[in-house]
Each structure stands twice: as C-alpha cells, then as structure tokens.
Amino acid sequence: MVEGGPVNTVTMTIGQVARKAGIGVETVRFYEREGLLEEPERRASGYRQYGEEAVRRLRFIRRAKELGFTLREVAELLALRHDPGATRTDVRERVRAKVEDIEAKVRDLQMIRAVLLSLGETCQGHGPATDCPILEAIDRDDGVEATPPDA
Amino acid sequence: MVEGGPVNTVTMTIGQVARKAGIGVETVRFYEREGLLEEPERRASGYRQYGEEAVRRLRFIRRAKELGFTLREVAELLALRHDPGATRTDVRERVRAKVEDIEAKVRDLQMIRAVLLSLGETCQGHGPATDCPILEAIDRDDGVEATPPDA
DNA sequence: ATCCACCCCGTACCATACTACAGAGTCAAG
DNA sequence: CTTGACTCTGTAGTATGGTACGGGGTGGAT
Numbered sequence: 001m002v003e004g005g006p007v008n009t010v011t012m013t014i015g016q017v018a019r020k021a022g023i024g025v026e027t028v029r030f031y032e033r034e035g036l037l038e039e040p041e042r043r044a045s046g047y048r049q050y051g052e053e054a055v056r057r058l059r060f061i062r063r064a065k066e067l068g069f070t071l072r073e074v075a076e077l078l079a080l081r082h083d084p085g086a087t088r089t090d091v092r093e094r095v096r097a098k099v100e101d102i103e104a105k106v107r108d109l110q111m112i113r114a115v116l117l118s119l120g121e122t123c124q125g126h127g128p129a130t131d132c133p134i135l136e137a138i139d140r141d142d143g144v145e146a147t148p149p150d151a
Numbered sequence: 152m153v154e155g156g157p158v159n160t161v162t163m164t165i166g167q168v169a170r171k172a173g174i175g176v177e178t179v180r181f182y183e184r185e186g187l188l189e190e191p192e193r194r195a196s197g198y199r200q201y202g203e204e205a206v207r208r209l210r211f212i213r214r215a216k217e218l219g220f221t222l223r224e225v226a227e228l229l230a231l232r233h234d235p236g237a238t239r240t241d242v243r244e245r246v247r248a249k250v251e252d253i254e255a256k257v258r259d260l261q262m263i264r265a266v267l268l269s270l271g272e273t274c275q276g277h278g279p280a281t282d283c284p285i286l287e288a289i290d291r292d293d294g295v296e297a298t299p300p301d302a
Numbered sequence: 303a304t305c306c307a308c309c310c311c312g313t314a315c316c317a318t319a320c321t322a323c324a325g326a327g328t329c330a331a332g
Numbered sequence: 333c334t335t336g337a338c339t340c341t342g343t344a345g346t347a348t349g350g351t352a353c354g355g356g357g358t359g360g361a362t
Contacts, residue, residue: 045328
C-alpha cells in the first residue's frame with residue numbers, strides 16, 4: 001500500500017517475521033514459492049525484508065488453515081481480499097462451501113462411528129480374536145459408507 | 152489354511168483377484184509390498200496365484216479403510232485376526248480407540264463450523280470483499296481451534 | 303504361428319504441507 | 333576481526349495411499 005519512498009516501516013528478516021507469525025522460516029519460504037506470500041524486497045545481500053503486512057498475511061494463512069481451508073483455498077481467499085472486483089458474496093460463497101464440506105465430513109464420520117459402535121456390541125467376552133465377530137463383520141459388511149473419510 | 156496338496160481351490164491371477172475385491176492390480180501389489188497381503192504362490196512363469204482367501208483379505212482391507220482405519224491399523228487388525236493369542240478385548244480396544252479418534256475429529260470440525268457460521272453472519276451485503284469482515288476476522292481471531300483438522 | 307490382453311519388476315510420480323540439509327555468504331556484537 | 337547466529341539457494345526427504353510407466357515375458361484363443 002505505502003510505497004514510493006522511505007517510510008518508517010520497520011523491516012524484519014525472515015526469522016523475525018516467522019517468529020511473529022508463529023511459523024517456521026522454511027515455511028515462510030515455502031509459502032512464497034507457492035504464491036501465497038508475495039516476493040519481498042531484498043537487501044543488497046539478498047536477505048528478504050518484510051513489513052508488518054507480511055506478518056498479518058502469514059497469520060491469516062495460519063488461521064485459515066486452522067479453519068480447515070487448504071493452501072489452495074487460502075490462496076483464493078487472499079486473492080479475494082486483494083481483488084477490488086470481488087464482492088462479499090464471493091467470500092460468503094467460499095465460507096458456505098467450506099461449511100458444507102465440513103458438514104459432509106461430520107456426517108460421514110458419524111456414520112462410521114455408528115458402524116463401529118454396533119460392531120463393538122457384537123464382540124463381547126474375552127475369547128480369542130481369531131473368530132471375533134467384528135472381524136467377520138468387517139469382512140462381509142458392505143457399503144455403509146461410499147467414500148473413505150479423506151478428501 | 153488348506154495346504155499340503157492339490158485341492159479344488161480355483162486359483163486366480165492378480166487381475167481376477169483385484170476385480171473381485173474391487174481394487175486395482177497395482178494396489179494389490181502395493182498391499183503385498185506393504186505387508187498387508189502375504190506373498191502368494193507363483194506359477195513357473197512368475198505369475199501370482201491367489202485363492203478366495205486373498206479376495207476376503209482384500210475386501211477386509213477395503214472395508215476397514217472405509218471405516219477410517221489407516222493401512223497401518225488395518226495391518227494390526229489383520230495380525231490380530233491371525234494371532235491365536237489375541238483376544239476380543241484387543242479387537243474392541245482398537246475399535247474403541249478409533250471411535251475416540253472419530254469423536255475428536257467431529258468435535259474439531261463442529262467447532263470450526265461454528266466459527267465459520269459466525270463469520271458468515273458478520274459479512275452481509277454485497278459490498279467489495281476487500282474490507283469484508285470475514286477476512287478481517289480471520290486476521291485477528293485466535294485459537295478457537297488448537298490443531299488443524301488433519302491427523 | 304500369431305495376436306493381444308495380461309503379467310512381471312523396478313522406479314518414478316501424484317497431492318498435501320511441510321521439514322531438513324548442504325554449502326556458501328552475511329550481519330552484528332564483542 | 334572474529335565468532336556465532338542468521339540467511340541464501342536448490343534439492344531431497346517425510347508421511348499417506350496409492351497410480352503410472354517402461355520394457356519385457358506369458359497364456360490362451362484363433
């Protein structure tokens with residue numbers, strides 16, 4: 001934002017900015033390579049120079065990741081933030097989609113949980129595991145869940 | 152189980168066993184490399200020969216994966232199944248631990264969902280995204296969630 | 303005999319999000 | 333001016349769960 005002359009912006013090294021943002025130095029460089037963080041100014045020596053904006057951006061990345069956004073999605077959010085043509089509707093749409101992702105994941109997990117709990121009830125006692133009904137059931141049981149809990 | 156002589160066990164090629172189990176040929180070899188599937192007999196040509204037991208085992212793997220077990224955990228379950236010293240309690244313990252994993256994941260996801268929903272309410276209207284409260288909030292908001300929703 | 307689908311092995315590659323390392327140069331304090 | 337902490341680049345490795353490929357041999361049907 002503020003450019004075109006020497007400002008009182010205190011500059012930081014990559015180590016300082018990383019510490020302030022609560023991430024590792026290597027990670028800062030990684031985000032730069034991945035296009036999440038714009039390439040900073042350099043000193044004559046080649047050392048990267050950062051201002052406070054970089055700390056905010058890195059914290060944003062960290063927080064958005066905590067909220068379940070992938071780095072690709074974080075990049076989109078960051079792009080929205082800096083795109084004058086982007087509307088709040090665009091932002092809400094991203095958030096809504098992520099909420100739906102989360103709800104789908106929760107539903108899947110709860111279905112899986114239900115299956116596991118019901119399996120647990122079929123396997124009482126202390127006998128040998130070799131003929132434990134759980135293992136038999138996993139064998140035969142089919143398609144309570146269509147997709148594995150990844151994605 | 153049945154060994155020591157020529158039995159009426161129809162043998163299958165890797166392609167046939169893969170098709171029956173609903174996975175890919177490469178995946179079968181992958182599971183073998185990873186120790187989930189024991190190395191099968193070979194024909195003189197080197198072709199792998201499988202019986203029905205292999206199909207059951209592969210389906211077990213597939214199903215356990217759908218239930219959220221990692222390949223490592225699946226290997227443990229398979230080991231239990233073939234270990235005469237293993238008890239049903241051992242099996243139940245695995246299932247209980249997985250249920251707890253799942254419940255923890257669900258709690259995390261629901262916390263994240265709540266944060267996202269509350270963010271969504273702060274960003275009404277159709278203005279530009281550049282100053283959308285969601286993005287501001289992600290900036291400042293701290294630590295509703297300690298760990299990202301991976302693991 | 304020929305054909306084509308199938309199988310063999312080993313290795314490399316996909317995505318995700320980092321993390322580590324080697325070998326060299328730099329900055330600042332004492 | 334030396335020392336030690338820090339930074340640079342580029343590459344490689346981690347974990348997870350596979351998928352793809354190249355270059356060759358095999359099986360069974362025609």
